[in-house]
Amino acid sequence: MRMAELSRESGVPVATIKYYLREGLLPPGERTSPNQARYDAAHVRRLKLIRALLDIGGLSIAAVRDVIAGLGQETSTHDVLGIAQHGLPLPTVEVSEEARAWAMERLEALADKRDWVIAPGTPIVEALVGVLCTYRDLGHPELAERLDDYAEAADLVAGTDLDTVAALGQREAIVEAAVIGTVLGDALHAALRRLAHAKASRDRFGATAVKLQ
Amino acid sequence: MRMAELSRESGVPVATIKYYLREGLLPPGERTSPNQARYDAAHVRRLKLIRALLDIGGLSIAAVRDVIAGLGQETSTHDVLGIAQHGLPLPTVEVSEEARAWAMERLEALADKRDWVIAPGTPIVEALVGVLCTYRDLGHPELAERLDDYAEAADLVAGTDLDTVAALGQREAIVEAAVIGTVLGDALHAALRRLAHAKASRDRFGATAVKLQ
DNA sequence: CCTTATAGATAGTGATACTACCTATAGCGG
DNA sequence: CCGCTATAGGTAGTATCACTATCTATAAGG
Numbered sequence: 001m002r003m004a005e006l007s008r009e010s011g012v013p014v015a016t017i018k019y020y021l022r023e024g025l026l027p028p029g030e031r032t033s034p035n036q037a038r039y040d041a042a043h044v045r046r047l048k049l050i051r052a053l054l055d056i057g058g059l060s061i062a063a064v065r066d067v068i069a070g071l072g073q074e075t076s077t078h079d080v081l082g083i084a085q086h087g088l089p090l091p092t093v094e095v096s097e098e099a100r101a102w103a104m105e106r107l108e109a110l111a112d113k114r115d116w117v118i119a120p121g122t123p124i125v126e127a128l129v130g131v132l133c134t135y136r137d138l139g140h141p142e143l144a145e146r147l148d149d150y151a152e153a154a155d156l157v158a159g160t161d162l163d164t165v166a167a168l169g170q171r172e173a174i175v176e177a178a179v180i181g182t183v184l185g186d187a188l189h190a191a192l193r194r195l196a197h198a199k200a201s202r203d204r205f206g207a208t209a210v211k212l213q
Numbered sequence: 214m215r216m217a218e219l220s221r222e223s224g225v226p227v228a229t230i231k232y233y234l235r236e237g238l239l240p241p242g243e244r245t246s247p248n249q250a251r252y253d254a255a256h257v258r259r260l261k262l263i264r265a266l267l268d269i270g271g272l273s274i275a276a277v278r279d280v281i282a283g284l285g286q287e288t289s290t291h292d293v294l295g296i297a298q299h300g301l302p303l304p305t306v307e308v309s310e311e312a313r314a315w316a317m318e319r320l321e322a323l324a325d326k327r328d329w330v331i332a333p334g335t336p337i338v339e340a341l342v343g344v345l346c347t348y349r350d351l352g353h354p355e356l357a358e359r360l361d362d363y364a365e366a367a368d369l370v371a372g373t374d375l376d377t378v379a380a381l382g383q384r385e386a387i388v389e390a391a392v393i394g395t396v397l398g399d400a401l402h403a404a405l406r407r408l409a410h411a412k413a414s415r416d417r418f419g420a421t422a423v424k425l426q
Numbered sequence: 427c428c429t430t431a432t433a434g435a436t437a438g439t440g441a442t443a444c445t446a447c448c449t450a451t452a453g454c455g456g
Numbered sequence: 457c458c459g460c461t462a463t464a465g466g467t468a469g470t471a472t473c474a475c476t477a478t479c480t481a482t483a484a485g486g
Contacts, residue, residue, distance in 0.1 A: 002484090003432060015476050018434080023474095035433045035482050045352070052347045054474090056304045058271070061474070078418040081410045090407075091269045091400055116412050127404040131397050134265045139258070142377055143394050149373040150405055153366040158409030160362040162417055164355055181356050182410070184344050186403045187304055191340040192363055193398070194303075196371030197294045199329050204375055205291040215453095216463060228445050231465080236443095248451050248464045267443090274443070 006039045010047035017047065025050050025064055049180070057183035063089050067179055071172075080171065081162075084178035090127035093134060103132040106144060110151055157189070219252045223260035230260065238263050238277055262393070270396035276302050280392055284385075293384065294375075297391035303340035306347060316345040319357060323364055370402070 007014045020026040026046055029037030053059045066087025073083055107128055111118040118125055135143040165177040220227045233239040239259055242250030266272045266280060279300025286296055320341055324331040331338055348356040378390040
């Protein structure tokens with residue numbers, strides 16, 4: 001197919017597709033002459049993935065490029081999740097040494113109990129340290145004391161995730177599903193948690209409004 | 214305290230504090246003369262909250278303003294979570310009627326089983342519909358078939374969340390903790406899920422690299 | 427042949443989150 | 457009371473990001 005059809009199939013404007021080509025998010029089409037190229041279903045699929053990562057995942061163009069770069073890499077199965085996570089941004093903040101030590105103590109207790117590996121300095125651990133320290137700095141250290149319940153839920157979800165993607169069998173499909181499941185999964189879990197909050201609130205306080213304080 | 218000290222205590226530049234004042238994120242200080250004002254610990258605290266919502270929560274200035282507007286509202290306890298969620302952005306995408314029906318069918322089955330309330334048209338439901346339809350559109354409908362496990366984890370987390378904030382007793386503290394727990398919690402759970410993925414991957418594939426395909 | 431489509435290059439746009447500067451006034455030590 | 461720094465409030469400038477528009481030369485297709 002040519003550019004106009006690619007645009008129609010994917011729902012992405014021609015000018016935007018050209019932009020993604022320039023930025024290296026979308027591989028160039030097969031050249032048929034110096035100023036003509038042909039695209040195929042893989043391009044449509046890639047465009048839909050790009051839009052999903054941008055619109056739902058909230059990734060930047062640069063992060064999408066990093067994530068996509070991992071899709072074609074040769075690696076072991078064990079690293080598949082690492083590739084899926086490579087390039088995914090996790091927010092971090094600066095914290096004092098004292099606060100960091102406080103947070104790491106909690107994370108290490110968690111790791112011991114659940115057989116997780118806490119590697120200091122990695123983006124994931126930095127993100128966790130940042131959130132825990134911010135809870136404390138905002139005067140809500142009690143929010144950091146529920147880590148173990150949260151970890152239990154994370155283990156439950158992660159087990160499901162791994163079973164789901166592992167069932168695909170082929171490495172390429174696994175990596176892609178892992179990327180999609182990780183990025184879109186963040187949005188899915190956030191929304192599910194809000195629904196579950198509503199039910200938990202009804203369970204505790206009932207459907208009838210009760211004034212506090 | 215005056216502006217310079219507020220800046221020092223909060224770690225936010227003076228020019229930025231003035232910007233937040235203009236944007237209505239930070240309430241004005243107590244006036245002592247036409248061009249002088251005094252600030253207090255509540256301003257420091259508010260600034261730290263603003264930075265947390267911006268830096269870790271990834272909210273926009275407009276979303277922070279909406280969230281903060283809810284902090285002072287008078288409401289019933291049952292609505293506290295609703296306030297905490299008010300103004301929080303959830304990503305949505307456009308979907309076909311057919312895809313929407315497919316997604317809603319799954320969500321309603323979930324709601325029946327777990328006693329959740331699915332109100333069509335609300336931002337949360339729109340977000341869930343968007344993610345589920347995107348999974349399918351990307352050729353990974355299997356990711357949408359694990360909703361029930363994810364919901365189980367969400368119920369677990371939500372129960373913990375409600376117990377934690379309800380223990381605070383006072384409405385104002387509950388609302389603030391709910392906001393912080395919801396917004397920063399998204400980042401926390403995302404990071405925990407990545408750690409749990411690593412363990413689940415080790416459990417299934419072992420520490421030794423095994424080539425696939 | 428002639429209209430439309432295309433690749434590639436360059437420049438422009440609108441939103442966002444600051445950041446810098448300006449003016450008139452206030453605080454404050456000497 | 458002087459003079460220096462600090463401040464409120466206003467306006468304007470900046471950097472980044474994700475497009476979007478325009479231009480030129482060439483190609484496709486009836």
